[in-house]
Amino acid sequence: MTTHAPTTTYVLTAIGEDRPGLVAALAAAVDEHGGNWVDSQLALLAGTFAGIVQVDVPDESARSFLEALPALADEVGLAVEATVGVPRGDAEEPRSVLRLHLLGQDRTGMVREVTAALRSQGATIDSLRSWTREAPQGGGMLFEAEAEVRLPAHAGEGGVREALETIAAELMVDLELDAPE
Template sequence: MTTHAPTTAYVLTAIGDDRPGLVAALAAAVDEHGGSWVDSQLALLAGKFAGIVQVELPDERAQDFLDALPSLADEVGLEVEAAAAGSPVGATAHSTLRLHLLGQDRTGMVREISSALRSQGATIDALRSWTREAPEGGGMLFEAEAEVRLPAEADENGVREALETIAAELMVDLELDPS
């Protein structure tokens, strides 16, 4: 029977000027310390590489890994911070909604939508947003997609109503679908 050494999970945030080899350098550091790359979301935004990575490391090698992270800034220009992973929030039953929003870009849109969700006790598990040119010179459009987790006691219709009210005020198209 094989026994496994105890491990600790960390969430890494990484940012650097975009260039080849950033992910490879981070993956090598994880691997060199006996760690596992568990989950990640990586993106290129405005010329910057940005990422969030969940890793698991053997307890006896975790501190050496954490001590090695600052050297990535000197070696490849990647600033990496680590935080011990927390316990999952909302382990009770819940439902999720997939949100899609499209409308004329204006300041405050993310604030308005996120405030409406917060007022209903909902949590944003994932959010991706971007702007693009509107057809026929109609200015800039703002588009967002989100996965929203509702607490077990939440009234889905109340969440929909709160979001539809904000969508009407912002004059945007809003789609909500169970996921």
């Protein structure tokens, strides 16, 4: 039977001017301290690399790992901040998961209105990705978003759907809401 050394979960936020080797440098720092790269979301936004990474680092290496992170700014231009992750409790209330897809003419306030409708129903956003693109045949800019949301046990899909359909009509967007496959 193998026993594992206690670990601490960190959520790292990393940002820097895009260039080759940023992810490799961060991965090397994690590996050099015996850490495990658990999950990540990495993107290039407006010429800037931005990433969020969840890592597990053995407790005996945690201090040296945290002390090594600032050096990445000098070495490769990657500013990294670490926050201790909070494990989800086993006793957390059950939640249902829904996927949301929105498409419409781009205008200010769309994300605010959608997230306010979700909040009004007690929904938690697990992931959100949004982008703009040119509409076909020169019709301006389109805004598109995909999200995965969790609903508390007491909230029903119907209430969320109603709240979102109300704002979809106001924003004049197409909205799809369904359970993940």
